[in-house]
Every structure is written in structure tokens, then in C-alpha cells.
Amino acid sequence: MSGERAGAAGQPGRERPEAGGRGEGSGAAGRAPGASALMLATGIAKRPVVTLGGEAVAQVRDIVFDSGGGHIVGFTLSGRRRLSGPMKRSLPWEGVYALGHDAVMIENEDALEDPGEVVERTEAKGGDVLESRVLTDGGKDVGKIVDVVVQAGTTADVVGYEIEPGDARGRHPRTAFLPRAETISVSGQALVIPALATEFMADDLPGFEAQVRAFRDRMRKGAD
Amino acid sequence: MLFSELTGRPVMTVAEAKRAGVVDGFVVDPARATVVALRLQKTPDSKRNLLSLSRIRAIGPDAVMVPDAESLRTAEEALAEQAELAGKGLDLPDKPVLTERGEETGTVDDAHFDPETGALHALVTTEGEIPGRAMIGLGTYAVVVRAGSESHPVTP
Known part of the structure; x- marks a missing residue:
């Protein structure tokens, strides 16, 4: 044994009490393992774009929808510093490895490309439905779109809208979720949906997933 | 260790x-x-x-x-x-853990490794242990792990 004492760190103890307590309660609230794959479009903005190598290369600036507003075709990006402006490059959906609640994953930086590709599609009408009024085909005003609900998998489909009710007499209008129907018409002014969709509304996202499924089943049966 | x-x-x-x-x-x-x-x-x-x-x-x-x-x-x-990465900022402790699906699952507290071979057996995170082999990438922003590897309970 050497004569020099190694100080406090010298003991071969199995436990170091200070190592255990550190992370407790810090951000561990987390999501349940089977959490909903649904997410709100506004929440995707500012999400970091991270490579599988663990580097954050950008953050999402805007979501680009296809012309029918049915799915995401890509993202415009900005730099990760607080005051960074728009980036010269964008991220087409084909380059997305996974769209998660905490990050947009890409394999590596090759997934980014010149913005022309994605932005050309931005200009398409109907992609941006925020603030649009929603009317049923029966002529009833359902409310105003305040957010878009996206289901992320191999594609990122718009499955519904978060609606602020039109007859908001209360001071705190509660929003609700309305499934998206294939048979809609969209203009810059309004979105017309089948009245049936209003029977499948939900108060929260977890409940909404089942409603979306039920609504789609119903529409399929109706089509037969 | x-x-x-x-x-x-x-x-x-x-x-x-x-x-x-x-x-x-x-x-x-x-x-x-x-x-x-x-x-x-x-x-x-x-x-x-x-x-x-x-x-x-x-x-x-x-x-x-x-x-x-x-x-x-x-x-x-x-x-x-x-030919190994010895860069700065690639330390595991305190790094957020992201699954390949883009879901955060805690931060790294510690890690078990074999001091003889260097083999990394497990990451000890705030939300449980993750096998070392589930690791895909380690960057300045996060550790990226395979999806489905994140639900291991903490072993005492």
C-alpha cells in the first residue's frame, strides 16, 4: 500500500449518497410510456432538430402543410440561438426520422436541404387554417380554429383541429377538439365540415384519439 | 463500476x-x-x-x-x-436522454461500466436504467437511445 492518503475519495464504497439525489424531481414528471402520439402543431414550433448523433442542428420555425392541409410536408428552420433568424436550409418530411414531443429527429445533417423545395409548397392555399371559422355543412358555426392536431408516424397527418367555440359567452371559452374529415372545403375565410364530425368532439387530446378513430370508422361505413 | x-x-x-x-x-x-x-x-x-x-x-x-x-x-x-471522439461536451452525466422517436426520457445521472474493458453496461438516468448497447449517439445536445429501451426499472 502506498503511503500517501487519497483523501475523501479513497474509499472503495459502493454508494456515494450525493450521486443519488441529484436528478430527483427534476423534469422527471415526464410522459407515461403509452402517451398519445397526437400533438398540437403550435407546440412543434421551436422544437429542436436533433441528429441521431445527439447534436441539435436547428429548431423548427414553421410547419409547412400540403395544399389540402392534410399532412405535414416539411419544416422551415431557424438557428438555435435566441436571436437567430431564419436558416437558409429547411427540412422536408422525407428527411425526418421521427417527430417526437421533445425533438424532431433526423439521421444526420444531410436531411436538411435548400429551402426552395419546402417553401414552394408553403404558398399553397388551405395549408394555414389557423383563425379560420368552422361551419358545418348544415350551416352551424362551430367555432374558430386555434390549433391543428397532428398524428405523427411514418407520415404526419392532420387528424383534427382545436376549436374555440363561437358562442363564447363565458369569460374563459373552453376549447374542444374536432376530427378532420376528408370531405371538407377550405377557403381563406372558412372551413366547411360534415355536421357528423361535431358528434365526435373531445375535451382533451387523450380522449380525442379514440374519437378520431370512431369518426373514421363511421365515415367509412357511411361510404359503403 | x-x-x-x-x-x-x-x-x-x-x-x-x-x-x-x-x-x-x-x-x-x-x-x-x-x-x-x-x-x-x-x-x-x-x-x-x-x-x-x-x-x-x-x-x-x-x-x-x-x-x-x-x-x-x-x-x-x-x-x-x-480515432475516437474526445471532444468537449460529450460527457454523459447531466445530459438529456432522447429516444430515437424524439421523446425525452430523463437525464443521465451516472453510468455502470467495466473498468477492464471499458464496456458501458448501463446508463443510470433520472427515470431508470438504460442498457449501454441501446445508445445510438452522444452529442453536445443529448444522448440518443433506441426507442423501447427506456423503461428499465432502477436496480438498487
Whole structure:
């Protein structure tokens, strides 16, 4: 044994009490393992774009929808510093490895490309439905779109809208979720949906997933 | 062995019985799930602060023994020697853990590794343990792990 004492760190103890307590309660609230794959479009903005190598290369600036507003075709990006402006490059959906609640994953930086590709599609009408009024085909005003609900998998489909009710007499209008129907018409002014969709509304996202499924089943049966 | 057990342990030379530094961090190759070097502080030359695992004579309870101070490397030398990432900011502790699906699952608290081979057995995160082999990437922003690997309960 050497004569020099190694100080406090010298003991071969199995436990170091200070190592255990550190992370407790810090951000561990987390999501349940089977959490909903649904997410709100506004929440995707500012999400970091991270490579599988663990580097954050950008953050999402805007979501680009296809012309029918049915799915995401890509993202415009900005730099990760607080005051960074728009980036010269964008991220087409084909380059997305996974769209998660905490990050947009890409394999590596090759997934980014010149913005022309994605932005050309931005200009398409109907992609941006925020603030649009929603009317049923029966002529009833359902409310105003305040957010878009996206289901992320191999594609990122718009499955519904978060609606602020039109007859908001209360001071705190509660929003609700309305499934998206294939048979809609969209203009810059309004979105017309089948009245049936209003029977499948939900108060929260977890409940909404089942409603979306039920609504789609119903529409399929109706089509037969 | 846990990272936290080895952190702070002095590094001594066998040749001169002098202190060559103190263990401060771990350089991990995520692709092989292996610790390839120890990062030291208080080294005689502050730039030569990396100690490859292969250069270690013994990891004893009171000190890490190396042949001599020449065993320490700069980041560039370590890189040339074994083509491993020895860059800054790639330390595991306190790093957020992201699954490949883009879901965050805690931050790294500690890690279990084999001091002989460097094999990284498990990451100890705030939300449980993750097998080392589930690691896909380790960058300045996050550790990326395979989806489905994140639900291992903490073993005492």
C-alpha cells in the first residue's frame, strides 16, 4: 500500500449518497410510456432538430402543410440561438426520422436541404387554417380554429383541429377538439365540415384519439 | 463500476509515484458503447488531460495507476491514436436522454461500466436504467437511445 492518503475519495464504497439525489424531481414528471402520439402543431414550433448523433442542428420555425392541409410536408428552420433568424436550409418530411414531443429527429445533417423545395409548397392555399371559422355543412358555426392536431408516424397527418367555440359567452371559452374529415372545403375565410364530425368532439387530446378513430370508422361505413 | 465511484480518484504514476491528475470525466464511444478514455483534471500539462483505458496499469481502491505522465494525451493525440471522439461536451452525466422517436426520457445521472474493458453496461438516468448497447449517439445536445429501451426499472 502506498503511503500517501487519497483523501475523501479513497474509499472503495459502493454508494456515494450525493450521486443519488441529484436528478430527483427534476423534469422527471415526464410522459407515461403509452402517451398519445397526437400533438398540437403550435407546440412543434421551436422544437429542436436533433441528429441521431445527439447534436441539435436547428429548431423548427414553421410547419409547412400540403395544399389540402392534410399532412405535414416539411419544416422551415431557424438557428438555435435566441436571436437567430431564419436558416437558409429547411427540412422536408422525407428527411425526418421521427417527430417526437421533445425533438424532431433526423439521421444526420444531410436531411436538411435548400429551402426552395419546402417553401414552394408553403404558398399553397388551405395549408394555414389557423383563425379560420368552422361551419358545418348544415350551416352551424362551430367555432374558430386555434390549433391543428397532428398524428405523427411514418407520415404526419392532420387528424383534427382545436376549436374555440363561437358562442363564447363565458369569460374563459373552453376549447374542444374536432376530427378532420376528408370531405371538407377550405377557403381563406372558412372551413366547411360534415355536421357528423361535431358528434365526435373531445375535451382533451387523450380522449380525442379514440374519437378520431370512431369518426373514421363511421365515415367509412357511411361510404359503403 | 459507477462513473461516480471513479470520479475524483487520483491518478498516480508507477515510475515516479507522482500525482498525474484526478479523474474528472469519461470519454465514451457511443457506437461501441465503450469508455475509451478518462478525462483528468489537475494534470501537469492542462492540455494533456486524456488517459486511454489501454494505458492504465491498475484501477485501485485509492488511486488509478499509470506507468508515467507520458501516458497522458491531448485531445488531438487521442484522436489520432484511436480515432475516437474526445471532444468537449460529450460527457454523459447531466445530459438529456432522447429516444430515437424524439421523446425525452430523463437525464443521465451516472453510468455502470467495466473498468477492464471499458464496456458501458448501463446508463443510470433520472427515470431508470438504460442498457449501454441501446445508445445510438452522444452529442453536445443529448444522448440518443433506441426507442423501447427506456423503461428499465432502477436496480438498487
